[in-house]
Amino acid sequence: MPELYRELNKLADSEMYPFHMPGHKRNLESTPMKGAFRCDITEIDGFDNLHDEEGIILEAEERANRLYGAEKTFFLVNGSSCGVLSAVSAAVREGGRILAARGSHKSFYHGAYLRRLDISYLPYKQDDRYGIPDSYTAEDVKKALDQCDETPQAVFITSPTYEGKCSDVAGIAKVCHERGIPLIVDAAHGAHFGLRRAQGYGENGLGVPDSAVHQGADIVIHSVHKTLPSMTQTALIHVQGKLVDQGLLKRFLRIYQSSSPSYVLMSSIDLCMKEIEENGEEFFTKLLYYREKIQKETAGCRHLQVVGRNDIEDPAKVLIFVNKHAMTGQKLYDILREEYLLQLEMAGNYYALAIISGWDKEAGIDRLITAIKEIDDRIIDNPEGEETSQQCEGVSKSLLPEVAVPLYEAWDAVKEKVNLEKAAGRVSGEFINLYPPGIPILAPGEVVSEEIITQLKGYLDKKMNLQGVDISEDGGGTISVLS
Amino acid sequence: MPELYRELNKLADSEMYPFHMPGHKRNLESTPMKGAFRCDITEIDGFDNLHDEEGIILEAEERANRLYGAEKTFFLVNGSSCGVLSAVSAAVREGGRILAARGSHKSFYHGAYLRRLDISYLPYKQDDRYGIPDSYTAEDVKKALDQCDETPQAVFITSPTYEGKCSDVAGIAKVCHERGIPLIVDAAHGAHFGLRRAQGYGENGLGVPDSAVHQGADIVIHSVHKTLPSMTQTALIHVQGKLVDQGLLKRFLRIYQSSSPSYVLMSSIDLCMKEIEENGEEFFTKLLYYREKIQKETAGCRHLQVVGRNDIEDPAKVLIFVNKHAMTGQKLYDILREEYLLQLEMAGNYYALAIISGWDKEAGIDRLITAIKEIDDRIIDNPEGEETSQQCEGVSKSLLPEVAVPLYEAWDAVKEKVNLEKAAGRVSGEFINLYPPGIPILAPGEVVSEEIITQLKGYLDKKMNLQGVDISEDGGGTISVLS
Numbered sequence: 001m002p003e004l005y006r007e008l009n010k011l012a013d014s015e016m017y018p019f020h021m022p023g024h025k026r027n028l029e030s031t032p033m034k035g036a037f038r039c040d041i042t043e044i045d046g047f048d049n050l051h052d053e054e055g056i057i058l059e060a061e062e063r064a065n066r067l068y069g070a071e072k073t074f075f076l077v078n079g080s081s082c083g084v085l086s087a088v089s090a091a092v093r094e095g096g097r098i099l100a101a102r103g104s105h106k107s108f109y110h111g112a113y114l115r116r117l118d119i120s121y122l123p124y125k126q127d128d129r130y131g132i133p134d135s136y137t138a139e140d141v142k143k144a145l146d147q148c149d150e151t152p153q154a155v156f157i158t159s160p161t162y163e164g165k166c167s168d169v170a171g172i173a174k175v176c177h178e179r180g181i182p183l184i185v186d187a188a189h190g191a192h193f194g195l196r197r198a199q200g201y202g203e204n205g206l207g208v209p210d211s212a213v214h215q216g217a218d219i220v221i222h223s224v225h226k227t228l229p230s231m232t233q234t235a236l237i238h239v240q241g242k243l244v245d246q247g248l249l250k251r252f253l254r255i256y257q258s259s260s261p262s263y264v265l266m267s268s269i270d271l272c273m274k275e276i277e278e279n280g281e282e283f284f285t286k287l288l289y290y291r292e293k294i295q296k297e298t299a300g301c302r303h304l305q306v307v308g309r310n311d312i313e314d315p316a317k318v319l320i321f322v323n324k325h326a327m328t329g330q331k332l333y334d335i336l337r338e339e340y341l342l343q344l345e346m347a348g349n350y351y352a353l354a355i356i357s358g359w360d361k362e363a364g365i366d367r368l369i370t371a372i373k374e375i376d377d378r379i380i381d382n383p384e385g386e387e388t389s390q391q392c393e394g395v396s397k398s399l400l401p402e403v404a405v406p407l408y409e410a411w412d413a414v415k416e417k418v419n420l421e422k423a424a425g426r427v428s429g430e431f432i433n434l435y436p437p438g439i440p441i442l443a444p445g446e447v448v449s450e451e452i453i454t455q456l457k458g459y460l461d462k463k464m465n466l467q468g469v470d471i472s473e474d475g476g477g478t479i480s481v482l483s
Numbered sequence: 484m485p486e487l488y489r490e491l492n493k494l495a496d497s498e499m500y501p502f503h504m505p506g507h508k509r510n511l512e513s514t515p516m517k518g519a520f521r522c523d524i525t526e527i528d529g530f531d532n533l534h535d536e537e538g539i540i541l542e543a544e545e546r547a548n549r550l551y552g553a554e555k556t557f558f559l560v561n562g563s564s565c566g567v568l569s570a571v572s573a574a575v576r577e578g579g580r581i582l583a584a585r586g587s588h589k590s591f592y593h594g595a596y597l598r599r600l601d602i603s604y605l606p607y608k609q610d611d612r613y614g615i616p617d618s619y620t621a622e623d624v625k626k627a628l629d630q631c632d633e634t635p636q637a638v639f640i641t642s643p644t645y646e647g648k649c650s651d652v653a654g655i656a657k658v659c660h661e662r663g664i665p666l667i668v669d670a671a672h673g674a675h676f677g678l679r680r681a682q683g684y685g686e687n688g689l690g691v692p693d694s695a696v697h698q699g700a701d702i703v704i705h706s707v708h709k710t711l712p713s714m715t716q717t718a719l720i721h722v723q724g725k726l727v728d729q730g731l732l733k734r735f736l737r738i739y740q741s742s743s744p745s746y747v748l749m750s751s752i753d754l755c756m757k758e759i760e761e762n763g764e765e766f767f768t769k770l771l772y773y774r775e776k777i778q779k780e781t782a783g784c785r786h787l788q789v790v791g792r793n794d795i796e797d798p799a800k801v802l803i804f805v806n807k808h809a810m811t812g813q814k815l816y817d818i819l820r821e822e823y824l825l826q827l828e829m830a831g832n833y834y835a836l837a838i839i840s841g842w843d844k845e846a847g848i849d850r851l852i853t854a855i856k857e858i859d860d861r862i863i864d865n866p867e868g869e870e871t872s873q874q875c876e877g878v879s880k881s882l883l884p885e886v887a888v889p890l891y892e893a894w895d896a897v898k899e900k901v902n903l904e905k906a907a908g909r910v911s912g913e914f915i916n917l918y919p920p921g922i923p924i925l926a927p928g929e930v931v932s933e934e935i936i937t938q939l940k941g942y943l944d945k946k947m948n949l950q951g952v953d954i955s956e957d958g959g960g961t962i963s964v965l966s
Contacts, residue, residue, distance in 0.1 A: 005515065016820075017847045019801070019837035020828040023675075024712035024755075027842040031712065032488065033754065035518015036747055040714050044826050077716065078561045079741025094895055110738040114597050192506075225743065229507035229514065231523050233560065233745040255593040256739065258562025260708065262716040262748065264519055271516065272507075318502070337499075343527050345503040354502035359510040364500045412577055 003274060004060050004267040007047070008039035020044055021260070041263050050075060050261040051254045060270040067195055067276060070213045070220065070238030072246060074253055075269050077261045080188035081107040083221035083237040086252035087184045089115050091154040091219060091244050099144055100156040102400065103133045103439040105186055108156055109407065109431070116408040120148045121400055122157070124439050130307060130321050131349050132163040133437050138171030151179060158186040159212060160193070162346075162437075163353060164317030166209050173216035182218035182243035187211070191222035191236070192316060192357075195276055196284045207288045209313050213238050219249070227316040229283075229359045230272035234265050283358030290356050290365045291315040297369045301376035303327070307351075318354040320372060325350045326379050340371040348436045349464075399455075401428075401446035405482065410445030414483045419476055420456060420469070423448040426481035432468035434459055442468075448481065486757060487543050487750040490530070491522035503527055504743070524746050533558060533744040534737045543753040550678055550759060553696045553703065553721035555729060557736055558752050560744045563671035564590040566704035566720040569735035570667045572598050574637040574702060574727050582627055583639040585883065586616045586922040588669055591639055592890065592914070599891040603631045604883055605640070607922050613790060613804050614832050615646040616920050621654030634662060641669040642695060643676070645829075645920075646836060647800030649692050656699035665701035665726035670694070674705035674719065675799060675840075678759055679767045690771045692796050696721050702732070710799040712766075712842045713755035717748050766841030773839050773848045774798040780852045784859040786810070790834075801837040803855060808833045809862050823854040831919045832947075882938075884911075884929035888965065893928030897966045902959055903939060903952070906931040909964035915951035917942055925951070931964065 018025050021042040028034045041047060048055035057075065065073035076083050088111030092098050095116050100108055102124040112119055122144045125134035136157060145151070155176050159167035169185055176183040187193065194211025212220040220238045224230035237253070239246055276283060291309075298306050303326050307319045322332060333347035342364075345353045354368060404427045405413065415429035428442040442452060459466050460477050469477040501508050504525040511517045524530060531538035540558065548556035559566050571594030575581050578599050583591055585607040595602055605627045608617035619640055628634070638659050642650035652668055659666040670676065677694025695703040703721045707713035720736070722729055759766060774792075781789050786809050790802040805815060816830035825847075828838045837851060887910045888896070898912035911925040924935060942949050943960050952960040 015824045017825050017850060019825055019839065019847075019851060021710075021838055022708040022713065022715050023710045023799070023838070023840035023842065024708075024714070025840060025842045025844075025847075027712070027844065030758075030842050031754070033518060033522075033714075033747075033751060035516060035521075036714060036751065038518075039516075042715055042828075045820065078565075079743045081741045081743070082561075085738075094891075105742070106737075107742065114738065223743065225505040225507075227504075227506045229510070230505065231507070231516075231519060231745060231747065232505045232525055232743050233741050233748070254589075255568075255597065258564045258716050259588070259590065260562045260564070260706065260715050262714060264516075264714065264747070265716070265745065268516060268519065271514070275513075316506070337528065341498045342500050343503055345525075355504055355506070356502065357506035357508060359506065359508045359513055361508075361510065364502075364508075367500060368502060408577075 004056055004263070004270040005039065007056060008041065008263060008267055011041065012038045036264050039264050039267055042260060047263065050077070050257070050266065051259065057266065060266070060273070063270065063277065064236055064273040065238070067273060068211060068213045068220075068222075068236070068238055071240040073236055073238050074250075075266055076235035076237055076253070076257065077233065077265045078257045079233045080186065080221045080223045080235040081105075082253070082256040083235055084108055084186055085111040085114070085256045086237065086249055087219040087221060088112060088117070088154075088156065089252040090249040091182050091184055092117055093153060097148070097150055097152045098154050098156055099141075099148060099152040101136065101158060103161075103437065104156060104158055105188070106431075108186070109440070109443065113408050113411055116406070118406055120144065120152055123400055127165065127311070130163075130311075130319065130351060132165070132319070132351075133161050133439065135159060135161065135165040135167040136172065138168050138175050141172045142175045145175065145179065152181065154182050154184055156184045156186065158188075160187065160190045160209070160314045160317075162189060163319055164189070164312040164314030166313045169212045169215040169217055173218075177216070177243075180243070182241065183216075184219045185212035185217040185221070187220050188223040188235070189226050189314065189316075191224045192227045192284075192287070193314075195280055207309075207315060208284060213240070218243050224269055224272050227355065227357055228272050229275060229357065231265055231268040234269045234272075236269070285358075286360070287315055287356065287358040290360055290362070291318070293365060294318055294356075294369055294372075298372045298376075301373060303379040304332075304372050304376040306372070316356055318356055318368075319351050320354065321351040332375065335375055336371055340367065342368055342371055346436065399451070401442055401449060401452060403445055404447050405445040407443055407445050410482060415480045416483045417470070417478045418481050419472065419478055420453055421476065423479055423481060424450050424453055429480035429482050430468045432456070432466065432479065435465045435467055448479070487539055487746070487753040488522065490539060491524065491746060491750055494524065495521045519747050522747050522750055525743060530746065533560070533740070533749065534742065540749065543749070543756070546753065546760065547719055547756045548721070550756060551694060551696045551703075551705075551719070551721055554723040556719055556721050557733070558749055559718035559720055559736070559740065560716065560748045561740045562716045563669065563704045563706045563718040564588075565736070565739040566718050567591055567669055568594040568597070568739045569720065569732055570702040570704060571595060571600070571637075571639065572735040573732040574665050574667055575600055576636060580631070580633055580635045581637050581639055582624070582631060582635040584619065584641060586644075586920065587639060587641055588671070589914075591669070592923070592926065596891050596894055599889070601889055603627065603635055606883055610648065610794070613646075613794070613802065613834060615648070615802070615834075616644050616922065618642060618644065618648040618650040619655065621651050621658050624655045625658045628658065628662065635664065637665050637667055639667045639669065641671075643670065643673045643692070643797045643800075645672055646802055647672070647795040647797030649796045652695045652698040652700055656701075660699070660726075663726070665724065666699075667702045668695035668700040668704070670703050671706040671718070672709050672799075673797070674707045675710045675767075675770070676797075678763055690792075690798055691767060696723070701726050707752055707755050710838065710840055711755050712758060712840065714748055714751040717752045717755075719752070768841075769843070770839065770841040771798055773843055773845070774801070776848060777801055777839075777852055781855045781859075784856060786862040787815070787855050787859040789855070799838055799840060801839055801851075802834050803837065804834040815858065818858055819854055823850065825851055825854055829919065882934065884925055884932060884935060886928055887930050888928040890926055890928050893965060898963045899966045900953070900961045901964050902955065902961050903936055904959065906962055906964060907933050907936055912963035912965050913951045915939070915949065915962065918948045918950055921950075931962070
């Protein structure tokens, strides 16, 4: 079977001269980006069309599809973001209602805004030990659905989370299907899930969780660049079952993606799928070996704790938590970066998050282990203990503000800025997020209560990263509200 | 000043180890895509954030901005498509009205659909000599605006066209601004315009038309991959003046683009801008020399005519027209590809279109010239003359179907398939395009008239490429209409 990358190289090696886009004409003498430019073409004869695939791109999508086993798999060149936009747009009628986890990625909110959806929320849940978003049970979703005045047309959850926690997708899918509505799973961080099971390693995949596709979700979005070896901005969307109109999904994929999709990005997805197909065993063996090694060799640390697989099921996520808050996550992150030249993915309040994959090098893993142990030793010598609370600060969990105006109206409405002190009872005009974890405390259209004002002022006092609040000259905050 | 590509390479050469996305970890031993993977990172410290740029990406955007001279320039990694979606979404209120050229790119229609816009049309104009979409005058736009029942909130045109024809952007901008409404120019094919003037070559840029930015358009979208040496899927959007809310434009750019934008694509835009800044003189000298050489050396052809710069102002477009329709465009295109290994951009009814740039090689240009002359000779020996009409077939020019249901309602409505014969009076549920040029004959919501049915049957009889019409078993056509 022809592969996209091989065919692109055959073209580059041929005598065929390009009198078409792109304007760089694959002129490698002129560019330092030789590897990328060599395979960068437009839709010429023999190279199919992402938006109407019937040849080599369709075959590549089918290769990916075989690994995950959905009815249909599409390549995405505008990231999981465009997959989420398309899923939300296709699964719910314009103006309809959707039930979504409050901590959904911003692309969920963007989709709901564009399609004028009313949103019911699964309240934000937090794992208080580490201050990270928690997963959902089937019971959580059942309860939220029962509480909706009007049955939503779809349910939207994120699993695994950014930090690697997994919801009960199979149970949640069952709850949705009993009501005849589709489940959309934003599994952007879980593209590596289920692939080991697919290789015959049994249901539990010897340490890699099952995929949302196999667990019965109707639409699943996978970033292949996050935990698998594909290029940034590449992703997959899988669809199955009768609850989603696949033609409509395809329409929205055409809308939210460039009509000039990059062959470099597409061939990177295809190479990644081929790598897993052919060398997946090695990829996952290494990933699990690295994960286990980090856990084991840092087990003796007294202040730094690599959170175990019971709490964070995803083996690709290494969350290094600072026990008793002896050091902030940002400080840990900075030391790792500046002193050890280890660039981590993010810093939380009291943790730093590393992403590992089967393409890591053992020398890199060893450097991380050494760094964790040395920093842990240093904390013994020089305890910082800025905070002593064992509970992590986070978005108030049960708090779901009253919706006065739908998101799509409020975000487009005329607004003004007011001091936080004077905002009580007003309607928010923007998103206000605490980062991390980036969950909306207020979305446009929601009423600013006294309780939320107190919460926001608390975050400001602690100089936490509050997005959507401007700091005024007197140190107070101003927010955008509807006029 | 730091440049994105240089900084990415410095990072790749450093000891900094990646415990972050992407999952390929820049592990060059494992991938054949070395050049692309080496510079592929996520938003780590020091590398800014496309959606909230304040460092190296902002500086790169400012470098691009200096070349074009708008108030503000943004990088696009989801093609001009996302630029058009964002421009239309930001310039017109949700549910508002826009005046647009009927032959606009599909991303225009997508934007109008998502934002529930009512559309008034500038009727399709055709250059009948070659059967290609024609440009617009200020008078055309003035007349169309005067005919609107309700003043649109923006005007949307495409200039240059795919085939290289240029509208009077300055005059049209003046007409718009007299009415206090913004002009959006889809100049996806004109990223090279105005850059030579910017280099001090005078107002006419010695043969490269002026840019829509300099001519006063409020928003201009430029594909940098089409005629400049950047990677496929890269583009720029420029905004200026008080008629467009720049904050709103930024919101929509965040919505329509991945939250994991590719640094390879972004650095390719930056390298392209640097190339024009530093070597633009050579780029344009070569482009114009190639264009002139093709014109001059094929001037003696009797059947094949390279359409001159008076008719097609864009020097990057070489439209090879078959006089007296002695051969179809597809046949010309096929011969160039199969016998001469010259891959052209597209085939029209009686022409083939080549794109050239300053990065072409003279040997390639010479191969094209030789091929044109040899094929021309062959036509003398063996005239085909399938058609003798001097007028080119095309979309009926004055025909603007009656709108029964707005696009955004009709495209989402319940539909059924009917035979063309029985479709009179029904409301179209899909786009029906003749390709090329790909202009809608019917958009969703428009009434299927007897006249249009006759026209469509004529195209089917001639086996022209009619998108949106299914061929039924008896050879007739069926289309989708509202139930």
